[in-house]
Amino acid sequence: MSAPVCLVDSCAGAVDPTAPVALCGWHAAVSAEWTTAHDGVTDVLPTPCRLCGSRLGVRWPSGWLCAVCEWRHGDAVDDELPPPRVDVVYYLRFEDRIKIGTTARPRQRLAAIWHDELLAFEPGDRSVERRRHALFADERFGRTEWFRRSTALNAHIDAVAAGVDDPWALYARWVSEGIARRG
Template sequence: MPELPAPCLLCRGERAERADGAIRCARCGWRFGDAPDPDLPPPRVDVVYYLRWRDRIKIGTTANPRQRLAAIRHEELLAFERGDRTLEHSRHIEFAELRLGGEWFAAADPLVTHASRLRGDREPWDSYLRWFATDLAAITG
């Protein structure tokens, strides 16, 4: 994959892709040459996260994943899914038979498969950055 002429102004990614007739960051999708408007508040991107700690998986939600995940002991971020408390609640119901207590669930095949399917071939943080960049582009016009 070709490199951007300079690091992405949004995520510091270096790989390029061509989409919509523009050169974009392959990591977040931000159009090369555009600058985020520092006077606008950042978009709110709610996510449901899946964290693994040993043989357990936590299903939680946040609008500030860096801060939230830094506060939770975990070994691996399995996936992000775009959604808020409503989706989180749905996932808690969907995987209720695996619940160990609170928001922690057994790392059994149905839940591991779900998180793997969400992740696909993209790193979770790259998915988050792509959602953030899309929302930021929508508010900056």
Template structure:
């Protein structure tokens, strides 16, 4: 099948000129959706990532239709998380179901990671890192062992993206 007269010489490229390639991309977006930022954060999970479909916008994280509001009776799902907050050279290992509200009350420099779990997992982490504990608090010295654990948990993903994904999954299950 012949390409456009002014097609790219790149052998890896589709044999279309820039104008026809743009038209093809637009048609693909109309049929299959195009990723774009939402005009405002998703009311369900807070993500700004959206998919523009012919039928309207959808959140790319939780797939909630943009512009729709949850019923007043629709309570947010409960997702227990163990969190790792860094403040200077210390790390707080705690648990919560509402991280933003909890973190507003805590001095911290950075959210390092989340892992799904409740007080039992938090207690196991406190035991696991007991040698680095600062007194009897939930604060620990940031050791190589804790840093390695946090790096595995984070896996190069923004902790808030992971938390939004868990919320979206819990919502979808309901």
């Protein structure tokens, strides 16, 4: 019995007898390179992620995954489960003042507060909020959660917001990660 040869026309290269497809080493490498160019590639999802809303995905032979929250594209979200609790410290601007507060329901909370702009979210609960209030105590208006703008406060907000175009997208990712963690 002769050794198997490559299935590609005009190639007489030897084939590893344990190979799942009769391709010589060179043609197997070309095939693998071609496959990796088409699978495991970051691309636009066919539709937005149902969990976090991202449009960025990774295409694999088994299907698409959201590149942000790794939710399998097309899987249903279990709407019977309550969303996970995600506490955030928020930074709001109203005119020349900054409010530092915390909530587990940012949409409802921010809808109730008069403000011009949401500057940033950072993960954290009341203990993180208290640390921020202590850190910027010199800029605080009395015993409120409102602060004067300062170089230090602006630098902190810039650091928290660095690389984040939309704080709501970041919050959506934290929620989707919480859902993914609970399975």
